[in-house]
Amino acid sequence: MLGLADARTRMTRRLVARATGGGPVDLSTLEAVPRRLLRPLRRTELDPVPRLGRTAPEPVHRLAHMFGMNIWLVSGHAEAKAVLADQASFSNDIRPYVGLAGSRVGGLGFTDPPEHTRLRSLLTPEFTMRRIERLTPWVEAIVDAQLDAMAADGPVVDLVERFAFPVPFLVICELLGLPVEDRERFRALSHARFDVTSGGSAAFGAISESQEFLLEATRRQRREPGDGLLGRVIAALGDDVSDEEIAGLADGVFTGGYETTASMLALGSLVLLRDRRHFDLVRDDDGAIDRVVEEMLRYLTVVQIAFPRFAKVDVDLFGHRIAKGDVVIAALSRADRDSRVGPDLDTFDPHRPPSPHLAFGHGFHRCVGAELARLELRTAFPRLVRRFPELALAVEPADLRFRDQSIVYAVDSLPVHLGRSSGTSRAS
Known part of the structure; x- marks a missing residue:
């Protein structure tokens, strides 16, 4: 899930280079992303817009022909799964197209096998179910501490600032083993990398700074390995x-596990606040949280598009000829509303049979931290609604402002009245 805005801007500069007949260029200097390429990011509050301009929402269709090549959008569920799973026909490696900046692009999302396979094997032991289960008391303690802080700051707080972002931020910092004194420096770099309003220059600047920060942290851990993920990988x-x-791996873990989970916590809270039946279900039914979280993941799909795929060969994609070098973008938020998967998927319904979703991607690039994200969501929502059973929006829904040109969809702030506190942080 990391660096999607960065990938998008680099893709566009690749097209520019082809059109102008120039050689490899540094794609990170792009000052604006063409508006047509922003269409898959558009939403109305929590819902993707039903149409992409004048283009009918076919499962596979050409989004644009720009700079001498086609850019395809895949919005069907089955079609998106097929693209995400096809490592023979498509590549994720954008580094050849970003000039000298390519040396700064790391992590799993921008590599192909066998490099991807080797790198992923370094992380997999850190995200086994046994390892994740052992983190439960630690995640609970972080959530409870944030609820205590909210109660002290009330009666009106911003749920984004005081809860949705601090919880995953602290979890990932602890997981990586980042020193407390370094955390605020890194936090300031996180938001810009997913926002495409300023093109690639701002996003790539943020990703470069964050990777430089993590490179410094890695070098310190090389000298004195700690007990976090960085230290354990080095020691092993x-x-x-x-x-x-x-x-690069740490950068992927951080951005994939911080911004995305924070958005899920904020927008998921909004889902509960919009319909008291859902709020009460999480508060009163211990057995409901798993299906509530899965339906939230599907319904919200906060990572709106997957990493761009570059066609390595000519390929027939469900009746459409994709030429070698074309770019294919899987619109995950639209695929998870595909009416062919089930009825009424534009609504949030935690009572429906679980629907398969692509919120964590699919195939060999599926998010390695998916179970950690689930643990945080399953822990945070029941504790939040039980600690503050009278929680309510403090503004009109129409006054909320969403990040409508961001790869990771989000709400800027979520002011809430805490109401009566139960007096305890513990979910029981």
Whole structure:
């Protein structure tokens, strides 16, 4: 899930280079993304807009022909799964197209096998179900501490600032083993990388700074390994893994597990506040949270598009000829509303049979931290509504402002009245 805005801007500069007949260029200097390419990010509050301009929402259709090549949008569920799983026909590696800046692009999302396979194997042991389950008391303590802080700051607080962002931020910092004194410096770099309003220059600047920060942290851990993920990988593999590789992986873990989970916590809280039946279900039914979280993941699909795929060969994609070098974008938020999967998927219904979703992607690039995200959501929502059973929006819904040109969809702030506190942070 990391660096999607960065990938998008680099893709556009690749097109510019082809059109002008120039050689490789540094795509990070793009000052604006063409408006046509922003269409898959548009939403009305929590819902993707039903049409992309004048283009009918076919499962596979050409979004644009720009700079001498086609850009395809895949919005059907089955079609998106097929693209995401097809490593033979499509590549995620954008580094050849970003000039000297390509050396700064790390992590799983921008690599293909066998490099991807080797890098992912470094992270997989850190995200097994056994390891995740052992984190439960620690995640609970972080959530409870934030609820205590909210109660002290009330009666009106911004749920985004005081809850949705601090919880995953602290979880990921603890997981990586980042020193407390470094955390605020890194937090300031996180938001810009997913926002495409300023083109690639701002997003790529943020990703470069964050990776430089993590490279410094990795070098310190190389000298004195801690007990976090960085230290454990270094202790286990030593010189078999480079500082740059570790920093790239850590950057992916941070951005994939911070911004996305924070958005899910904020928008998921809004879902509960919009319909008291859902709020009460989470508060009163211990057995409901798993299906509530799965339906939230599907309904919200906060990561709106997957990493761009570059066609390595000519391929027939459900009746459409995709030429070698064309770009294919899977619109995950639209695929998870595909009416062919089930009825009424534009509504949030935690009582429906679980619907398969692509909120964590699919195939060999599926989010490695999916179970950690689920743990945070399943822990946070019941504790929130039980601690503050009278929680309510403090503004009119029409006054909320959403990030409608961001790869990770989000709400800027969520002011709430806390109401009566139950007096305890513990969910029981």
